[in-house]
Amino acid sequence: MWSDAIDPADAVSRGEFTASAAATLKSGTHLALFGPRGTGKTTFIGQLTAELALDHGGDAPPWEVIRIDLRRAISPAAFIGAVLDAARNHQSLARRALSEFRRLEKEIGVNLGVVRAGARQRGMHINDTEVLHSQLAALATLSPHLVVAFDEFQRLAHCPGEPLSIIRSALMGPGRAGHLTLLLTGSLRDKLRLMLHTSTEPIWDQTHDLELPDLDPAELADYLELRFAATGKPASHGAIEHLLTLTDCHPKRTQHVAFHVWQAVPEGTTIDPPTVQDAFDALLASGRDNTDFAQIIDTLLSSDDTDVNDAKALFLLAGGASPGSEKDARCYGLPDNRATTRALERLRDRGYVTRTGRAWRIVDPLLAAWLQTQDPLGSERPSAMKSTTHAGNVIDP
Numbered sequence: 001m002w003s004d005a006i007d008p009a010d011a012v013s014r015g016e017f018t019a020s021a022a023a024t025l026k027s028g029t030h031l032a033l034f035g036p037r038g039t040g041k042t043t044f045i046g047q048l049t050a051e052l053a054l055d056h057g058g059d060a061p062p063w064e065v066i067r068i069d070l071r072r073a074i075s076p077a078a079f080i081g082a083v084l085d086a087a088r089n090h091q092s093l094a095r096r097a098l099s100e101f102r103r104l105e106k107e108i109g110v111n112l113g114v115v116r117a118g119a120r121q122r123g124m125h126i127n128d129t130e131v132l133h134s135q136l137a138a139l140a141t142l143s144p145h146l147v148v149a150f151d152e153f154q155r156l157a158h159c160p161g162e163p164l165s166i167i168r169s170a171l172m173g174p175g176r177a178g179h180l181t182l183l184l185t186g187s188l189r190d191k192l193r194l195m196l197h198t199s200t201e202p203i204w205d206q207t208h209d210l211e212l213p214d215l216d217p218a219e220l221a222d223y224l225e226l227r228f229a230a231t232g233k234p235a236s237h238g239a240i241e242h243l244l245t246l247t248d249c250h251p252k253r254t255q256h257v258a259f260h261v262w263q264a265v266p267e268g269t270t271i272d273p274p275t276v277q278d279a280f281d282a283l284l285a286s287g288r289d290n291t292d293f294a295q296i297i298d299t300l301l302s303s304d305d306t307d308v309n310d311a312k313a314l315f316l317l318a319g320g321a322s323p324g325s326e327k328d329a330r331c332y333g334l335p336d337n338r339a340t341t342r343a344l345e346r347l348r349d350r351g352y353v354t355r356t357g358r359a360w361r362i363v364d365p366l367l368a369a370w371l372q373t374q375d376p377l378g379s380e381r382p383s384a385m386k387s388t389t390h391a392g393n394v395i396d397p
C-alpha cells in the first residue's frame with residue numbers, strides 16, 4: 001500500500017544520514033526531524049529503529065525505539081490512546097509495556113482504555129494530564145536504552161493540558177540522561193520551530209534539528225527498476241527516468257504513480273515512457289486520490305483576501321510563472337510580487353510549498369500537475385514564463 005510507511009528493509013536506504021542520526025541519539029542528544037508530508041519520515045523511523053538495534057560497542061549498545069503516532073493526539077485522552085497503541089503494537093516491548101500499564105492502572109485506580117474513551121469512571125474525576133504523565137514515566141522504564149519517537153509532533157500544539165511540559169517532566173529529567181532520548185518528527189517547519197525554539201516553551205532549545213534529506217535519485221531509480229522487474233512487468237530505463245521527472249522523486253507520490261503505471265499494463269509488458277505518461281494522465285484525470293485538491297483551492301478561494309492570494313500564488317507557481325515578477329503577479333490577480341512572496345511563505349508554513357535556496361517548489365507533485373491542468377491562464381501564460389517540471393520548480397530571480 002502506498003499510503004503509509006513501508007517496511008524499512010524494502011525502502012531505499014538513507015545511508016550515512018541514518019547512521020549519524022542513530023549515533024547522535026545514542027550520544028544522548030534529542031533530535032527534531034523535519035520533512036514535508038509524504039517524504040518518508042515514518043519509514044525513516046523504521047530504518048532508524050534497525051540502525052539503533054545494532055550494537056556499536058561498549059558505549060553504544062543496542063537501543064530500542066517506540067514510535068508514538070501523534071496524528072490524532074488533539075487531547076490528553078487521545079495522546080494516552082496513542083501511547084497505548086504504540087505499546088500494544090511494539091514488536092519486542094509490548095508484553096512489558098502492557099504489564100507496566102496494568103501495574104499503573106492498579107496504582108492509580110483507573111483504566112487507560114476508559115480514559116482514552118473519555119468516559120467518566122463511576123463517581124470519580126479523572127485528571128487525564130496526571131494519567132498521561134504517569135503513563136509516559138512508565139514507558140521510560142521499559143528499556144535501559146530507549147528512543148521515544150513522537151511522530152508528527154507539531155500536532156501537540158493543538159492539544160490542551162500542556163503536553164510539552166508533561167513530556168519534559170516525564171521523559172527529559174536528569175535521571176533519564178544516557179538512557180532515553182527523544183526523536184520528534186514534524187511536517188510543518190514553522191510550527192515545529194515555534195514549539196522547540198521559543199524561550200517560553202517547556203522544551204526550549206533541547207533538540208538538535210535535522211532535515212530529512214531527499215532520496216538519492218539513482219538509488220530510487222534502481223529500487224523502482226528492481227520492483228517492476230520482480231513483479232513480471234519490467235520498466236525501461238527511460239520509463240523510470242520519466243516517472244521520476246513527473247514525481248520529482250517525491251517518495252510517496254513516486255510509489256503512488258508507480259503503482260498506477262504497474263496496474264495499467266498487462267503482465268509480461270515492458271513499460272516505456274509513453275505508458276508512464278498515459279497512466280499519469282489517467283490518474284490525474286480520474287480524480288481518484290486527488291479529490292481533496294479541488295477542496296484545497298475551493299476553501300482558499302472562499303475565504304478572506306489572504307487565502308485567496310494563497311490560491312493565486314499556488315496557480316502562479318504551478319503555471320511556471322516567476323514569484324519575483326511583478327508582471328506575473330498581476331497576471332494571476334495578485335497586487336504585486338511582494339504579495340506573491342507573502343502568500344508563498346504562508347503556504348510554506350502550511351506545508352504546501354517549500355523553498356530550497358531561491359527555488360520555490362510545490363511539495364506534492366501530483367497537486368502541482370493538477371493545478372497545471374486547472375491553470376486559469378492556460379495558453380495565455382506570459383511568454384517570459386519559464387518552463388517547469390510537473391512539480392512546478394520555479395526559480396525566484
Ligand SMILES: Nc1ncnc2c1ncn2[C@@H]1O[C@H](COP(=O)(O)OP(=O)(O)OP(=O)(O)O)[C@@H](O)[C@H]1O
Pocket residue numbers: 001002003004005006010011012013014035036037038039040041042043044187215251252253255256
Ligand atoms: N526510503 C524510502 N524508499 C522508498 N520509498 C519510500 C521511502 N520512504 C518513503 N517511501 C514511500 O513514501 C511513502 C510515504 O512514506 P512515509 O509514510 O514514511 O512518509 P511520511 O513523511 O511519514 O508521510 P506523512 O507525512 O503522510 O506521515 C511510503 O509509503 C513509501 O511508498
Ligand SMILES: [Mg+2]
Pocket residue numbers: 041042043151
Ligand atoms: Mg508519517
